[in-house]
Amino acid sequence: xxTTLPLNDHTRTHSAQTRRYGFFPGxxxxxxxxxxxxxxxxxAEKLNIELIELTAASCCGASVVNDVNRDIARVLNAxxxxxxxxxxxxxxxxxxxxxxxxxxxxxxxxxxxxxxMDHANAILGKFGAKYQGNVTVRHLLWLLIDxxxxxxxxxxxxxxxxxxxxxxxxxxxIIRPESVNGWESARKPHSLEDxxxxxxxxxxxxxxxxxxxxxxIQLEKDNVAADMVGQNMRMAADHGAEAVLTPxxxxxxxxxxxQADSADRWGRTDLPTFHLPQLVAFxxxxxxxxxxxxxxLIDPRxxxxxxxxxx
Amino acid sequence: xxxITLDIFRFDEAVDDVPHxxxxxxxxxxxxxxxxxxxxxxAEVDGSISFRRSCRSAICGSCSMNIGGVTGLACKTxxxxxxxxxxxxxxxxxxxxxxxxxxxxxxxxxxDKYARLKPYLQPKDEDSAHATERRVSPDDMKKLVDVANCxxxxxxxxxxxxxxxxxxxxxxxxxxxxxxxxxxxxDGQRKERIAQxxxxxxxxxAHCYACxxxxxxxxxxxxxxxxxxxxIKDRVMMDERGxxxxxxxxxxxxKVGMLHETELIAGTIGRFNVRGLLKxxxxxxxxxxxxxxxxxxxxxxxxxxxxxxxxxxxxVPVS
Numbered sequence: 001x002x003t004t005l006p007l008n009d010h011t012r013t014h015s016a017q018t019r020r021y022g023f024f025p026g027x028x029x030x031x032x033x034x035x036x037x038x039x040x041x042x043x044a045e046k047l048n049i050e051l052i053e054l055t056a057a058s059c060c061g062a063s064v065v066n067d068v069n070r071d072i073a074r075v076l077n078a079x080x081x082x083x084x085x086x087x088x089x090x091x092x093x094x095x096x097x098x099x100x101x102x103x104x105x106x107x108x109x110x111x112x113x114x115x116x117m118d119h120a121n122a123i124l125g126k127f128g129a130k131y132q133g134n135v136t137v138r139h140l141l142w143l144l145i146d147x148x149x150x151x152x153x154x155x156x157x158x159x160x161x162x163x164x165x166x167x168x169x170x171x172x173x174i175i176r177p178e179s180v181n182g183w184e185s186a187r188k189p190h191s192l193e194d195x196x197x198x199x200x201x202x203x204x205x206x207x208x209x210x211x212x213x214x215x216x217i218q219l220e221k222d223n224v225a226a227d228m229v230g231q232n233m234r235m236a237a238d239h240g241a242e243a244v245l246t247p248x249x250x251x252x253x254x255x256x257x258x259q260a261d262s263a264d265r266w267g268r269t270d271l272p273t274f275h276l277p278q279l280v281a282f283x284x285x286x287x288x289x290x291x292x293x294x295x296x297l298i299d300p301r302x303x304x305x306x307x308x309x310x311x
Numbered sequence: 312x313x314x315i316t317l318d319i320f321r322f323d324e325a326v327d328d329v330p331h332x333x334x335x336x337x338x339x340x341x342x343x344x345x346x347x348x349x350x351x352x353x354a355e356v357d358g359s360i361s362f363r364r365s366c367r368s369a370i371c372g373s374c375s376m377n378i379g380g381v382t383g384l385a386c387k388t389x390x391x392x393x394x395x396x397x398x399x400x401x402x403x404x405x406x407x408x409x410x411x412x413x414x415x416x417x418x419x420x421x422x423d424k425y426a427r428l429k430p431y432l433q434p435k436d437e438d439s440a441h442a443t444e445r446r447v448s449p450d451d452m453k454k455l456v457d458v459a460n461c462x463x464x465x466x467x468x469x470x471x472x473x474x475x476x477x478x479x480x481x482x483x484x485x486x487x488x489x490x491x492x493x494x495x496x497x498d499g500q501r502k503e504r505i506a507q508x509x510x511x512x513x514x515x516x517a518h519c520y521a522c523x524x525x526x527x528x529x530x531x532x533x534x535x536x537x538x539x540x541x542x543i544k545d546r547v548m549m550d551e552r553g554x555x556x557x558x559x560x561x562x563x564x565x566k567v568g569m570l571h572e573t574e575l576i577a578g579t580i581g582r583f584n585v586r587g588l589l590k591x592x593x594x595x596x597x598x599x600x601x602x603x604x605x606x607x608x609x610x611x612x613x614x615x616x617x618x619x620x621x622x623x624x625x626x627v628p629v630s
Contacts, residue, residue: 027570027572028570028572030569031569031570031606031609032572032598032603032604032605033603055612055613056612056613056614057612058564058568058569058612058615058618059568059569059570061564062560062570063518064556064557064560065557065560065627066540067536067540067543068540068543068557068561068627068628069540069561069625069628070540072561072621072622072625072627075624076564076618079617079618079621101520123621123624126624127616127617127620129617172519172520172521173518173520176519176520176521176523177520177523177532178523179523187381187524207380211472211519211521212472212473212517212519212521214472215517216517216519217514217515217516217517219552219556219575219576219579219580220514220515220552220553220556221477221512221515222591224473224476224477225517227476227477228472228473228476231472231475231476257594257597257598258594261594294601295601295602295603296601297598297601297603
């Protein structure tokens with residue numbers, strides 16, 4: 001899959017060639033979803049790739065700071081890209097859809113306009129940094145499919161999922177807007193389905209897979225956010241899903257945390273939600289007890305037991 | 312030419328209790344638009360098939376409908392981009408609306424939200440004689456032209472997941488149109504307009520970008536952010552959760568370089584809002600039980616001074 005966007009996506013990065021990537025875990029994987037961070041590192045070890053964390057990077061802006069100032073997210077992310085370049089890493093890998101979408105949007109704004117790039121660099125110059133414009137931002141999901149490859153992944157599977165019915169949940173910021181992401185069709189994406197199939201699961205098709213989890217309005221009106229979770233999980237359950245797979249920790253917090261709160265209106269669903277690297281790492285042989293599955297509010301170990309994947 | 316099957320939602324609220332579907336086969340070029348295929352079906356097979364249409368050129372905004380699961384203008388959608396391997400094109404009325412007859416829906420909630428904007432210029436002065444012209448610079452006008460392209464097809468409203476669960480939400484088109492008046496230099500009701508759209512749940516937008524599928528590239532998603540910025544700039548309804556949330560996120564990024572999950576929950580709900588905090592307590596307790604609570608104290612990231620330099624250079628408000 002490729003794109004014609006001015007986002008450096010068309011070139012195979014030096015990082016991809018050397019299997020050394022800049023790693024931007026994002027805030028939530030360092031705070032309430034540490035199991036995502038840990039399982040990502042375990043998966044990287046299995047894949048024999050090096051994820052080098054950009055430890056001095058700031059928050060990407062979380063799709064919220066734009067509400068306050070037009071330029072802040074762009075310049076904050078330019079600082080992150082400058083740090084990646086200084087470490088010789090031109091490929092920055094994210095594990096959060098909101099980070100992916102907003103960091104790519106910032107990169108697009110910088111790469112499309114000399115004026116905006118100069119503006120950002122004038123500020124970075126105050127502390128001796130400069131962004132040269134060589135960074136590509138990609139999600140771990142894209143790395144798995146483009147750099148590792150589905151065939152290779154399939155060949156590495158030691159614990160196939162035994163036909164586990166998994167509902168992919170793309171959510172929003174990894175596919176929309178298409179002008180920013182564009183790695184696959186936002187209307188008919190299939191990367192998660194391909195991945196689920198490759199590791200021995202059976203993907204479940206349902207209309208909710210590209211809809212919003214409501215995370216960003218949980219604090220604005222929690223019942224509306226819970227309804228958005230309930231609506232989507234109802235659809236997944238009605239199509240036979242036993243579990244959900246998401247590339248985004250914000251979606252994870254919403255789906256894992258709010259199904260209970262929407263049960264009175266949408267019926268109980270109780271679908272366990274896996275972080276992307278958890279399920280892939282599990283299939284590749286990482287022991288279940290190292291993946292932080294016990295941290296989920298809806299325990300995913302029950303479906304693994306039911307499918308005789310763990311005892 | 313190809314035999315294309317239109318799988319059409321059929322319903323007449325005057326006589327039907329439940330909808331049914333009809334499959335109509337038309338022999339047309341694959342590249343024909345869905346609207347022209349529907350016109351062919353109506354002319355040659357079944358004259359009772361109902362749908363709205365007028366211009367056939369994506370200017371009038373009448374023919375928005377759900378095509379193969381995606382809402383958009385039928386006149387702008389070629390059959391071969393939406394049909395399945397058996398040459399079937401599924402057409403349904405727009406979601407988030409009450410069906411009236413076949414693909415025609417009741418548009419009233421959409422128009423009501425538009426009418427609430429008072430969608431006409433209300434000048435600052437009382438110059439009822441219109442003695443002088445009101446001039447707009449090209450730069451000021453440039454801000455408005457994107458929204459002026461809106462044809463009110465309601466595609467964005469039909470796609471909006473917030474509208475689907477809370478019909479009180481103004482929806483993308485109304486907020487984009489509010490922006491068109493808020494940013495018009497000739498208008499004198501800027502603050503009142505920002506307050507009105509805030510009351511109609513401006514801050515309930517879930518940042519999902521479903522409205523980025525706008526067939527006229529109005530991109531309501533970006534205009535919604537513009538209106539939120541206007542609200543913060545003019546300090547309208549700053550005690551509401553929306554603006555408080557945006558500012559507390561921003562404040563803590565400046566302080567520690569990261570999103571501070573614990574602080575932003577307390578800061579958005581209000582540290583002394585006991586009832587609000589009690590409402591999130593059950594989820595908090597469930598998370599605590601699983602050892603999943605975010606840290607209460609966060610160490611600033613290395614070189615956090617650089618982050619603060621950026622905030623200061625851009626004069627970003629944090630309260």
